[in-house]
Amino acid sequence: MPLATLAFTIATIWIFLHGSATPGHFFVGLIMALLIIRFLKKSYYQDRAFFRIGSYFRYLRSFTWELLIANVQVLKIVLSPKLSIRPGIIPYKTVCKTPLGVTMLANSITLTPGTLSIDVSDDDETIFVHTLDIDHPDEVAEGIRKGLEEPIVGAVE
Amino acid sequence: MIALAVQISLVMMGASVLLAFIRLAKGPTTSDRVVAADTLATNVLGVIALFAIQTHNKLFIIAVLALAILSFVGTTVYAKFLERGKIIE
Amino acid sequence: MSDALAAILLLGGSFFMLVASIGLIRLPDVYCRMHAATKATTFGMGGILLGASLIFQSTTVTTQALLAIFFLFLTAPVAAHLISRAAYKRGPDLCDDTTHDAYGKYLEGRKAEEESPQRYGDA
Numbered sequence: 001m002p003l004a005t006l007a008f009t010i011a012t013i014w015i016f017l018h019g020s021a022t023p024g025h026f027f028v029g030l031i032m033a034l035l036i037i038r039f040l041k042k043s044y045y046q047d048r049a050f051f052r053i054g055s056y057f058r059y060l061r062s063f064t065w066e067l068l069i070a071n072v073q074v075l076k077i078v079l080s081p082k083l084s085i086r087p088g089i090i091p092y093k094t095v096c097k098t099p100l101g102v103t104m105l106a107n108s109i110t111l112t113p114g115t116l117s118i119d120v121s122d123d124d125e126t127i128f129v130h131t132l133d134i135d136h137p138d139e140v141a142e143g144i145r146k147g148l149e150e151p152i153v154g155a156v157e
Numbered sequence: 158m159i160a161l162a163v164q165i166s167l168v169m170m171g172a173s174v175l176l177a178f179i180r181l182a183k184g185p186t187t188s189d190r191v192v193a194a195d196t197l198a199t200n201v202l203g204v205i206a207l208f209a210i211q212t213h214n215k216l217f218i219i220a221v222l223a224l225a226i227l228s229f230v231g232t233t234v235y236a237k238f239l240e241r242g243k244i245i246e
Numbered sequence: 247m248s249d250a251l252a253a254i255l256l257l258g259g260s261f262f263m264l265v266a267s268i269g270l271i272r273l274p275d276v277y278c279r280m281h282a283a284t285k286a287t288t289f290g291m292g293g294i295l296l297g298a299s300l301i302f303q304s305t306t307v308t309t310q311a312l313l314a315i316f317f318l319f320l321t322a323p324v325a326a327h328l329i330s331r332a333a334y335k336r337g338p339d340l341c342d343d344t345t346h347d348a349y350g351k352y353l354e355g356r357k358a359e360e361e362s363p364q365r366y367g368d369a
Binding site: 158159161162163165166167169170172173174175176177179180185186187188189191192193195196199200202203206207209210215218219221222225226229232233235236237239240 | 249250252253256257259260261263264266267268270271276279280283287288290291294295297298301302304306307310311313314317318321324325328329331332333335336337339
């Protein structure tokens with residue numbers, strides 16, 4: 001989002017953190033925001049696609065669903081009397097191009113069922129995914145593609 | 158009812174801290190110990206949040222926020238140390 | 247009503263933290279342990295903090311709790327990523343049941359590429 005919108009967002013968060021909505025506090029929040037932006041401008045990633053709010057909510061919905069499944073699965077594996085896991089590391093070819101997309105995808109992979117991203121190759125094309133229970137590597141990749149990559153591509157690319 | 162739930166939760170968190178500590182002491186590799194320490198830090202965050210509810214003190218929630226940031230920095234430094242053996246290049 | 251919901255959130259959250267620690271003890275190698283430690287602790291902390299914000303019923307606490315949850319969800323995967331990569335480079339130590347290892351092949355390939363003299367030939 002543009003820097004001005006960012007400054008106003010930070011000031012609003014400051015108001016909520018403080019708990020009292022007076023113009024004075026908003027002004028203090030605005031000064032804080034300007035200071036933050038002044039020092040962190042270089043590492044701020046400008047992105048036009050941030051305004052696609054609808055796709056963001058679609059991504060959040062599918063991410064929350066995957067998160068719930070992931071935790072139930074961890075629960076099942078950990079509390080079952082006999083451990084039956086076949087772990088392994090598989091490569092996953094991503095179609096995300098932007099750094100933001102790859103970062104979001106790698107982070108989401110870690111928090112969703114049975115997968116954990118270990119590293120991204122130098123050309124940002126392959127994510128190495130550690131999987132808890134491999135039946136077929138293709139099925140795992142297909143799950144990531146359907147559940148995570150498509151919403152992320154819709155949201156930020 | 159809340160008081161009882163907080164009591165039971167604190168007991169579970171205690172058991173959880175104990176188990177993480179066993180892994181921290183036993184862990185065959187250094188990486189295991191780092192993972193255990195990370196889990197231990199998150200467990201402590203949970204204990205602080207539950208303690209805030211038990212004592213009706215809002216200030217502890219800020220402590221959760223601050224400690225979450227600190228524990229992330231700590232874990233990152235450990236990971237850097239594991240990877241290269243020196244922290245500042 | 248909101249009290250009951252808060253109690254359920256607190257109990258569920260701490261239960262998932264306990265599951266994470268049991269997983270830390272039971273699973274065979276670092277990477278599998280990290281699965282339990284990353285997913286279940288973040289989820290558990292989310293439950294506990296949402297429960298706390300339901301109990302306190304104040305804007306300040308809710309904002310702080312939401313910020314803390316956002317921050318945990320942002321940092322937990324990054325920390326897991328850093329630790330697992332460092333662990334692999336220090337010595338893979340994959341457990342005996344492991345079936346695939348694509349990352350090892352990739353690292354070998356990259357090492358061979360770095361050592362080949364061709365790369366410095368036309369500099």
